[in-house]
Amino acid sequence: MEIETQIADYLHYSQVERGLSRNTIISYRQDLKEFVAFLTQKNISDLHDVDRFVILDFLQSKNQQHQARNSVIHAVSTLRRFFRYLMQEKQLTENPMAQVDAPKHAQTLPQVLTVDEVDRLLAAPDVSTKYGCRDRAILETMYATGLRVSELVHLKMDDLHLEMGLIQTVGKGNKERIMPIGDVAIEWLNRYISESRPQLLKNRQAVEVFLNAHGSGLSRQSIWKKLKQYVALAGIKKDVTPHTLRHSFATHILENGADLRILQELLGHADISTTQIYTHISKKRMTDVYRKYHPRA
Incomplete structure (x- = not known):
């Protein structure tokens, strides 16, 4: 199955069966779009070829683009849910996210007005x-x-x-x-x-x-x-x-x-x-x- 089809199925599942909001679906789609673009650069067209090291390379590329820590954390969360779904659907036999830890949130307090x-x-x-x-x-x-x-x-x-x-x-x-x-x-x-x-x-x-x-x-x-x-x-x-x-x-x-x-x-x-x-x-x-x-x- 093509990666784009697997992503579309996952987003449909998240919206219809899990009842997630439109904004959440949009954020998932953006994370997965970036992931697919990275896989294309690496000439990877099958998720069976994605392992822990591919994931780590992807996250490292986000760091090299100076993306915010919270953006990297969100991407990890999105990928974790996506690959968990693929495992549930028996589309994968191994989960590449199993040994990938998300970076810790920066201890920053939100801006507040007096x-x-x-x-x-x-x-x-x-x-x-x-x-x-x-x-x-x-x-x-x-x-x-x-x-x-x-x-x-x-x-x-x-x-x-x-x-x-x-x-x-x-x-x-x-x-x-x-x-x-x-x-x-x-x-x-x-x-x-x-x-x-x-x-x-x-x-x-x-x-x-x-x-x-x-x-x-x-x-x-x-x-x-x-x-x-x-x-x-x-x-x-x-x-x-x-x-x-x-x-x-x-x-x-x-x-x-x-x-x-x-x-x-x-x-x-x-x-x-x-x-x-x-x-x-x-x-x-x-x-x-x-x-x-x-x-x-």
Whole structure:
């Protein structure tokens, strides 16, 4: 069987039988595309000819291209799942990933905004315009809920239960969760829905909450670009992405006394070990404050 066919079968299995998200499938496809390109360079056209040393050469090539450590780790994870699938389907008799270890994650903490920086960012859009009102509602919603940007762009009008102070979303692994949303964010959402959204809709039909100039749902890329503009307007020098608002939401709520299990539910983490990174952020912030303000620190 051709390698491309085996990959297509695996991606179909991952999407249909395992129910993995579209973004996850895209990331798997990219990793496997790079792997196939490497095999082509090595004149390898059959996965039976792939052994541990071929895998290690592939990973080394990614290092030589100065790809991020997390990209290499993700590639190892993708290949591990792919070859495990081929073993299950009896398409291979030996697993070349059996003795390949993933490099350890770099111990880096995610970027977090201070409360003052968040306030400046939220105030950056010109709310006298339909786009500025929309963008203020977007930023307020992201900071109030910790939504992933992929969850935000797929947020539908039926997902809003603002009269009860709740919204619902479908996160990773198609897991639905319901979370509270604060009064300020609700006010901006209501203003956007009543004033700006009808102007963007232009008598068309759309189920998404946040719309572009054509009356259809926004993309993740457009939100990323808009955020970069507002970060510059706010005079924030940090490298801010949509996920930074999620990190800031989690850190600020934890610093104000939230329980780690509650935070896990709010963020939609399957494993609490993922949530525990925010305890390290809070401890780092505590240390920074101590060193800055204690006279003998």
